[in-house]
Amino acid sequence: MAALRRGLGAALVAVRVRVRVRVREGSWNAVNATLISPDAYSESAPSPSSVTYAVANPVLIDNSVDSATTEIKIAPTLLQPRVVVYDGVCHLCHSGVKWVIEADKDKKIKFCCLQSRAADPYLRISGLQREHVLRRFLFVEGPGSYHQGSAAVLRVLSYLPQPYSVLSALMIFPAPLRDAVYDYVAKRRYEWFGKDDDCLVLKEKELLDRFIDREELMQRTCSHRES
Structure with missing residues (x-):
């Protein structure tokens, strides 16, 4: 023993x-x-x-x-490429998203409302805060590659079929000049075009299949109805 x-x-x-x-x-x-x-x-x-x-x-x-x-x-292991993070309550931004969805027949571009929690990992990898994206929308093209403002607009256009992709050639213009025009409109977008209380895509649910935060948005809608 x-x-x-x-x-x-x-x-x-x-x-x-x-x-x-x-x-x-x-x-x-x-x-x-x-x-x-x-x-x-x-x-x-x-x-x-x-x-x-x-x-x-x-x-x-x-x-x-x-x-x-x-x-x-724990670090996220799966993030999607070519994601547009934009101000979901802005009428002008929403109209732009609808136009891209209609033009993007190959469904290369995906979207996410800035007001969603699903936007958080994309903000982190870009080193941005929400207030930064409220001024200039964010296009996360891939790992280590993201764009804002006029550069984001032109990079999105580059993925669309012709003739829209040809417009990406406007990148040859100096960034300060391009961003000056972008910022002028962005600062006045609520005044000129209006805003909503929640992500506008919820009013056009047929667009939701292009949104990476669709589940969160739908859950939010259900919660509002129950309350």
Whole structure:
């Protein structure tokens, strides 16, 4: 019996050591984790409301091995490319989105209302706040590639079929000149065209299949009805 107890004790110590080594290795290997990697984009990715989160490369906030409250930041692994994040309550912006949807027969461009939580990961990877996008809408073209203002307009046009894509050649004009025109209209858009209380796309639900935040918008509508 004494020999059996000694054997069990030795095995338990070995398991504890092995677990501690694995935890330390996990914390060391997690140092280089980033918000998003170039291969994180997917053509068929789900909307951020149903985005998959992985713990393959976690960042351990508390490196204490014996801590029972270790927090883990988890980075989104799937974000969609060519997403327009725009002011969803602006009538002018909504009209522009409708025009792009009608022209974009190949459905290359997707949309997201700035007022949705689904816009958060796209704002984070672009290093922008919501007030920045209220001034100039955001086009997230891909990993490490995003545009605002007149540049965003022209990059969106470049994905449309001809003759619309030809308009992207206006990029040859200096950015300060292009953005001056954009900003002049953007600052007066509510006064000239009006605004709504919620994302205008909810009034034209046939457009929702092009929106990555459609599930969130529909849930919000249901909540309003119930209340």
